[in-house]
Amino acid sequence: MRYFLIGFMGSGKSYWARRWGRLHDLPWLDLDREIEKHAQCTIAEYFTAQGEEAFRRLEHETLRSLGKQTSFILACGGGTPCHFDNMGWMNENGVTIFLETPVDVLLSRLQPEHRKRPLLEGLQGEELRGHIESLLDQRMSCYRKAAVILPFDQTGDDTFAAIVRQYA
Numbered sequence: 001m002r003y004f005l006i007g008f009m010g011s012g013k014s015y016w017a018r019r020w021g022r023l024h025d026l027p028w029l030d031l032d033r034e035i036e037k038h039a040q041c042t043i044a045e046y047f048t049a050q051g052e053e054a055f056r057r058l059e060h061e062t063l064r065s066l067g068k069q070t071s072f073i074l075a076c077g078g079g080t081p082c083h084f085d086n087m088g089w090m091n092e093n094g095v096t097i098f099l100e101t102p103v104d105v106l107l108s109r110l111q112p113e114h115r116k117r118p119l120l121e122g123l124q125g126e127e128l129r130g131h132i133e134s135l136l137d138q139r140m141s142c143y144r145k146a147a148v149i150l151p152f153d154q155t156g157d158d159t160f161a162a163i164v165r166q167y168a
């Protein structure tokens with residue numbers, strides 16, 4: 001089965017993909033890292049050189065190319081489900097899992113590393129909070145199309161094990 005972890009930047013997609021992949025003997029992948037392999041530069045460098053539109057196209061193509069593999073757990077980028085038909089395609093080809101995370105938690109995780117993320121560059125404090133809130137607001141309807149919505153306080157190994165049993 002293909003599992004797609006979706007959610008805002010800082011919601012723990014990469015952490016859980018690695019952890020659950022190891023626990024369930026599933027190949028785990030990170031879409032940002034796959035994009036970086038194709039582009040041969042970092043996401044931040046790609047954004048600066050080519051802009052967001054080109055990034056979204058590359059993200060879409062990289063996601064589609066992973067469809068050749070039938071079993072994995074993938075940490076998507078925060079914007080992946082909200083561009084092209086990515087969300088529909090993921091829902092047709094696997095189980096989408098939304099890691100729903102409160103803004104305060106996102107803020108505390110993103111504050112120290114806002115420089116690594118092109119969409120948050122230069123933002124701090126209240127400005128960063130405002131930006132997170134408005135982007136999250138725009139994306140929520142798309143995240144909510146996930147097959148499984150995991151509230152923050154219910155995200156753990158047992159919950160994923162139950163999902164695996166349900167979709168096996």
Ligand code: S3P
Nearest residue numbers: 008009010032077078079117118
């Ligand atoms: C983005 C999230 C990033 C990365 C890019 C754009 C977004 O991934 O794909 O910087 O649009 O939210 P993470 O969610 O892994 O930080």
